[in-house]
Amino acid sequence: MCGIAGWVNFTDNIEENQQIILHMTDTLKERGPDAEGHYFSPHVLFGHRRLIVVDAEGGKQPMHKTVNGKHYVLIYNGELYNTEDLRRELIACGFSFDAYSDTEVLLAAYIRWGADCLQKLNGIFAFAVWDEMAQTVFLARDPLGVKPLFYAWRGNSLIFGSEIKTLFAHPAIQPVVDRDGLTELFALGPATAPGSGVFKGIHEVPPAYFLKVTPDTSLLREYWKPTAEENHETEAEAVEHLRSLFTDAVERQLVGDVPLCTFLSGGLDSSGITAVAARAFASHGKTLETYSIDYTDNDKYFKASLFQPTPDQVWAEKMSKFSKTHHHTYIERHAALADALENAVVARDLPGMADIDSSLYLFCGEIRKNYVIALSGECADELFGGYPWYMHDDMIYADTFPWSRFVGDRCAILSPALQTLDIEGCVRHQYLDTLRQVPHLENESRRDFRMRELFYLNIKWFMVNLLNRKDRMSMSNSLEVRVPFADYRLVQYAFNLPSALKFAGGREKGLLRLAMSDILPKEIVERKKSPYPKTHNPVYTDIVCQRMDAILKDPNAPLLELIDRKKVREIVDTRGTAYKSPWFGQLMTGPQLLAYLLQVNFWLKQYNIQLEL
Structure with a gap:
């Protein structure tokens, strides 16, 4: 993984401002501690910081390629999981390659197919390409928003980067928050609206969008979204289909030239990933390393609840024993957890999920002492129905975001100066605007109609926020965390599973449990969903x-x-x-x-x- 930075101005010559792009790039040194590169031209300045995962020599950036007299420059943050499939297709189209990095394959894919290359990519990414002859800068972000990409317009300048702090390193951009930003902070936070950077004039390329800029035009366009499709599979067929997609997603994400481990909470999702990864490691005579997190004296103070029915640590140890992994438990101290609240803000450039963020920040720092890549189980609950709001009618039919149902309580803590902010109106607008985008099938039952809305809301909002958390907390520790459940093929499939299949057996994540039943112990397959991690001390x-x-x-x-x-x-x-x-x-x-x-x-x-x- 890496960090990217750029400044584009087709009106003025900005080449002499190299120090600014150097400064912007330097803000990304945690995302890319291993190497740094730059590209300077009269109207385009690029910066890149690299965390080396694959092909140390062949993946250097910015990457240049000239084809038929046309020159292209790429900066890229991410990982492609279908690199070899694309390489074979591009070789058949007449391309040749100097090395084995996915960076070179991505650039060739853009040269061959332009914006349509996005339909062929399976991975997590944020990248920018400068097409010198066409005088075009093309920016894109992966379908689920695993990798970040922020931008701002200042006069004729487009300024962009992997983090908001990267933009602040440009003298034209100041940290201003107006009433709209404050409204979003207290109405939606720690989530942010699609495309919003909260700060005044700062935007984010939304997941599954590209931004194409020429001397005369600027086009922001969506290139992918879940679509509504009929699914007439039997339960047995659906189990086999899901198992195949999941296994392929995990196995594709085990590639790399550096050490890899998995997060293991002992829940269904991380256990499934660990089981597939451990099996792949064992086939090569290797032992998978797994990591979990707990807190000082947590076992003494645990109390079961609807949201947290069981403690986690014992389950992580059981799963490690079952899959024959070498397991590590990181015990966090509470003072350190509180101290790291500030580190988490700097990582996000925004207030976040409090100690849920800071615990992950510390956890990633511990793992990074020995590993560069980790796999984690985010997104399964959003896709397969793991939260209580999928199972309880009062939450299912709540006419708002189910994870933020008490907006009035938020308003009550605001000062008189902020009481005039339209907190409830902001939430209502964003909620209804998202519902208008939900694709449906004809003749859906009331419950299936609402379930499709809930899953879409979770994919576009709750899941994106958790992916933001994962990226910022991990990359601020120079750790690349991959999320197999965010494979767009799994998302598309899960979005179209009828409720009767998805909740097979009347259980949350019922179908996923059945798909995991041949690779996990029965007691873990049957274990009720438990949020992770949480301190009870x-x-x-x-x-x-x-x-x-x-x-x-x-x-x-x-x-x-x-x-x-x-x-x-x-x-x-x-x-x-x-x-x-x-x-x-x-x-x-x-x-x-x-x-x-x-x-x-x-x-x-x-x-x-x-x-x-």
């Missing part, structure tokens, strides 16, 4: 309450301008119990809300944000 609550108390007593704390101090004081004094509804998802209740506000305060200070109220 009250010491963490004590820490965040103490830190929020300090902010409430600090007259210079920037957060105080945004919150109702009395309401937040009540949450602190009751150790989070005065805010009972999840702020977001399943886990962000009172203590996590306080941690989120700690992140907001740090974000305002660290980025020296100018508020336009």
